Amino acid sequence: MNSELHKNERLHSKKLIKELFDKGSSFFLYPFKVMVLEINFDISETNQVLFSVSKKKLKKAVNRNLIKRRMREAYRLNKQILGEMAEGKKIIGLIYVSSEIVTFHVIEAKIKKILTTIKEKPLSDKNHP
Template sequence: MNYRLPKSERLYADKLIKELFNEGSSFFLYPFKVLFFVKKEEGNGTAQVLFSVSKKKIKKATERNLVRRRIKEVYRLNKSLLNLASKDVSVGLIYVSSDLMEFANLESKIIPILKKLSTIIDQNDSKNE
């Protein structure tokens, strides 16, 4: 299992971020708002992920960075739960809580998000066929 999170799996291009926010779907699972956009054309089955922590909710940059690092680490360790099946997906994980969560708590929140995303992508695949 590849546990890396290379730049190719991070969403950083302005065009793709705008596409995610304008055309993507979303759902809320506390403490995350999850945006996702499944690209129409066939791809190589990768997910590009955006991690965001609100400056309004967590004022100190060091605390925001701590939460962002924890979220990245939980995603990196559990990204295998996303079954993409040759679909390219853009995902945005937006942290909306004002609390600093521990690693274990974040993990218990992100795992159901990844499972739900996987089922949504599978349902979209079956509808398109």
Template sequence: MGTFTEHSAEEQPLSYRFPKEERLRSKKLIEQLFREGSSFNSYPLRFVALQVPGSAELPVQVLVSVSKRSFKKAVDRNRIKRQMREAYRLHKHTLSKANPEGGTWCIGILYIGKEKSPFNVISKKLNLGLERLLTK
């Protein structure tokens, strides 16, 4: 028989969920992100990040996008977006210590490649990009 261990209030287990609240949906914030945010590439991904001061009820909000120009078929775009969301979901715990002074990090992850990449490449590049965000 296995033993049951309880987690204290300070020691929360890692949550691998990606709820709707963590998705960047506000038009105002999206416009501000692309107007004022800093960006860098980790091919085939492009990261755009902006720290918005204010209440930190949500420390990180993420936007995932794939160009219709590069991938004409919605099936291809949706598959890449699904892979990017899954990779983010698995690696988002690296951002948990990124917000010591409050506010919200708005992050846009754009797929800029012209060909479909396998999940392991997307996952590795997304993890490298998130770690680079921490060093900025």
């Protein structure tokens, strides 16, 4: 699998972002809130992911950008965990909710756990662990 993070793998459509927050299921794995929505219609050929860091939690833009870079890199290195799923693609929102700056190793470990959880659990109810 290609280990790059292309533009078509990043979620940037306002319509799909709104749909993710309206209809998606969510769970919490500190320091992330994870939103997931499975799409069955053919908008994207890949899973799409959104990275978000709250301005309220981390005031300085350099710190927010640092966390987003770490999140993107951790996702890029571990996206093969999701693999190729034939039954529809997923839209994933990774929202960083901590007010502390954590190391790359912590972020990578949590993102591995998140991707494993997304792959193994069916997305039936609104809030599942």
